[in-house]
Amino acid sequence: MEAEERKTAMSHDEMQDYWETLCSFTGEDIPNEVNQLMAKIRYPRFLYKYRAVNNNNLDALRSNKLFFSKASSYDDPFDTFLHIDVEKIRQEFDSNYSSPEALAALANGMKETFQNQPGVPQEFIQQVTTVEGLKQLFADGITKQFLSYVLTLRSKIQDEILSICLSENGFNESLWLKYADMHKGFCLMYDLNDSDSFHCGKQSKCVNCGVYKGGTRIYPVYYSNESHDATDLLKLVMAQEVAQRLGGSLPESIQKDLKPLSWEIERNSLIKKECHKYDEEWRMIANAKMKLPAMIEWVPKGVIIGLRTSQVDKNLIISMAKEAGVKNIYQSYIDETNSLNAYLLTDV
Template sequence: MDNESYEEIEREAVLGSKKRREFWDTLSRAHGFSKEVRDTVLQARPRVNRLCRFRTFGPGSLKQLRTNTLLFSSPPYYDDPLDTYFYVDKKALQIQFNLIIDAFRGHTLKEIIALLGQFGIPDFNKLRDIIGRAEIEELPLQFDQLNSQIDDIRRIVQNVGYSLCFCDDPLNEVLWLKYADNHKGFVQIYDANCSIRFLCGQKNSCGLCANDDSSLAPFPIYYSNEGYDATRYALALLLLRELPANAKVSCPELIKYLKESIRWEFEKVTLIKRKQHEYDCEWRLLCRGSAEGRPSIQMVPSSVVLGLHMKEAEKRSVVDAAKSAGIKEILQAYIDEGTGKLAIRSYQSTEE
């Protein structure tokens, strides 16, 4: 085997690019609320044994460590403004809505829905049947705010849900630099296959949680040189926002149809990043929908890794928080003199 072939095999072993692509291909075909589709997507996920959360040192991260809390993030909290790789063709979106506004202002919902058949909405015949059964006669749509919403469409698409970011390798040097403050932070390691450590769903209040799927289901990020076209998704989102309240009450089946047509679009826009980020080897937990504040889950780490450049007092603070959370294994990152690579070993306090 030549060196180039060996390096490619080694690279694939680290990045798992092929399996990530296979998952993305399955996700790309997903549509609708059926259990069969959901099971197909979940079963297509590559296996991951551990999830590593890289943290900076500070009061917030210490509190979350102590309470076994993981906060989901939405765009206002993202470190990277290019966190996902999708685009919306605003010109095409504007043209579509201009056709609706100019040609059908003041007309009935049936007439406007008929026009939407030109825009490639899935199962259009089903949509037409829904409208026919609804017997809606005079229900004009108002699109006064559309121009400003189209200008802000990227934020609207991103704000559909939340994500929690992980890596599968606590020795990922890229993430120690990016998210653990240049080795001054720490890493929380979770056993992805240990349901005992997943604390969600055990309290009465869990039924009110925005994260309605209480299973631990990490999804891999797919890294690509081609962004995901979210234009049709944006069209459906704006329709759902602009339908008047009486339309939503009079025709719940229509609302269900529109939501079903975009069921897996949130995952598609959230689980793709540019190829240049592939060494992040990222995985995500997802939470769809809106919530007051930031939704969270509770999960006990199996271990914590202290960074190379942490001060001793900071290490003690992390160790104390970890012990309060029931975490017994404390590890220390170090440079292996024999290999020159980052490694981890059991932590020994200088005070002992």
């Protein structure tokens, strides 16, 4: 393939600058922050999606669909894993019992919270709205129970983060092994310079689509062994969940702090451990809550057939690609430099 099609995008220093810029945002001026971040990103010409040959992937090829996945379903359990400062949460929780004044304030807050909750058992209300009742809960180990509950929210947050993962390298041997069935599958090639190939927002059915309304920005993944602290995001989600269960009747002192944490989803989704850096990954993150299946429609510029793809599967891929309007079909091979490469098939 041509050299232009194999260029990498951003250097280490550029990636570092991009990540530090993302982490610096406060959310006070989102449009300006978006412009700042986009200015830090140097996009490659092409992005790639590796696929095994199966009915779902062939149908997605035929219909030009790319499906969003939940972060909780990623094959890597540490991907979009929320790193929580458990000790910080423990200390904040235990501070409610640090003095008689703190206990009294907590009891008053509980009264305000539960006074208009007829569905809550009276026995529970009596316990959490008195100083003596709260002391007993603390003695019975409520801190441990609370922390166990807090950590279950990790998966809840992951369930709501949707993204499409791509790579800037169509000749990544590890990805061919892992996601294209050991070179027996195919790789889709998307041209970021071809706006006509991107169908989202250009059809009547797009009017009510969350993807179109929320935007479809693509970001590079930053690789580091230093994790992003997601403690504040987890605390926000916990407060929102409690408010939802109680019909929004939280104390005003808590309600005023329930403000969205801008860019936290991106900061948690766009950092992975250093050992994954050879994936050269980019992500499209959904900016709206959606029910699955959620998708975009994007016509690939080309499809690369694997080294070991059988003739039967090769014929299926070519047939689906033609139906989808894909103009360039490549066959991968090992070139004279012993590197993975591809040549254009002219007789299909």
